[in-house]
Amino acid sequence: MEFQEVIKKRVGIRSFTDQQISEEDICAIVKDAQRSPSWANAQATKVYVAVGETLKKIKAEHFERVGKAEKGNSDIPTAPRQTWGEKSLQNQDQLMKDWGTFFSGDLKPFITSQKVLYNASAMIYLTVPRTAPQWALIDLGAFGQTLMLAAQDRGIGSTPAHEIVKFPDEVRKYVGIPDDEIVAMGIALGYPTDEKINQFVSQRMPVEDVLTLKK
Ligand SMILES: Cc1cc2nc3c(=O)[nH]c(=O)nc-3n(C[C@H](O)[C@H](O)[C@H](O)COP(=O)(O)O)c2cc1C
Numbered sequence: 001m002e003f004q005e006v007i008k009k010r011v012g013i014r015s016f017t018d019q020q021i022s023e024e025d026i027c028a029i030v031k032d033a034q035r036s037p038s039w040a041n042a043q044a045t046k047v048y049v050a051v052g053e054t055l056k057k058i059k060a061e062h063f064e065r066v067g068k069a070e071k072g073n074s075d076i077p078t079a080p081r082q083t084w085g086e087k088s089l090q091n092q093d094q095l096m097k098d099w100g101t102f103f104s105g106d107l108k109p110f111i112t113s114q115k116v117l118y119n120a121s122a123m124i125y126l127t128v129p130r131t132a133p134q135w136a137l138i139d140l141g142a143f144g145q146t147l148m149l150a151a152q153d154r155g156i157g158s159t160p161a162h163e164i165v166k167f168p169d170e171v172r173k174y175v176g177i178p179d180d181e182i183v184a185m186g187i188a189l190g191y192p193t194d195e196k197i198n199q200f201v202s203q204r205m206p207v208e209d210v211l212t213l214k215k
Contacts, residue, residue: 015195030049
């Protein structure tokens with residue numbers, strides 16, 4: 001795929017088919033992501049992938065806990081929306097409005113997609129050591145984006161989601177992630193369905209609103 005096309009086609013996919021991703025593809029995608037930069041080439045990001053029976057168990061427990069309205073307890077705590085700054089707060093509100101319009105006010109498909117973890121065929125968990133400096137999370141973010149673009153290049157959709165890591169004990173139990181690593185980022189992977197939810201395209205601010213070019 002042309003690089004520009006990969007960038008444009010990468011959008012959050014929240015409904016996947018039952019088609020499995022081959023181990024070769026998973027391995028190749030992670031290998032591509034390993035080309036991302038990191039502080040002094042520290043390469044602190046670790047990748048855990050749940051598929052098959054393991055993922056089935058995670059999905060079942062997740063469904064049950066969300067059904068009981070259990071509060072998430074992610075390793076990276078969520079923060080009050082106000083702390084993101086005024087403009088980001090407006091953008092977040094706009095996203096909710098846009099979802100509402102897209103689904104004509106009925107957000108059930110969106111809520112269900114979270115509950116069933118998007119029916120992902122592979123779930124990626126990115127971790128860094130608990131003791132690592134904040135810089136390691138910058139590296140991890142770059143790793144995650146490269147991973148999603150590498151997946152897109154192979155026709156595999158993705159979505160990063162807090163939903164995936166909001167019960168880290170559930171993930172640790174089934175995937176075997178040690179306590180001294182932060183379960184920082186979850187990325188769902190799979191082949192997109194034709195469902196309406198996958199047609200949603202989020203807005204971006206005009207580039208002038210984020211770019212300062214000083215001559
Ligand atoms: C750290 C992070 C957490 C996110 N958490 C969720 C989530 O819990 N549920 C969800 O549906 N999308 C989640 N998203 C996806 C964002 O809503 C999405 O990336 C954003 O609206 C831009 O849309 P796009 O990815 O389609 O371009 C998350 C994205 C990031 C980077």
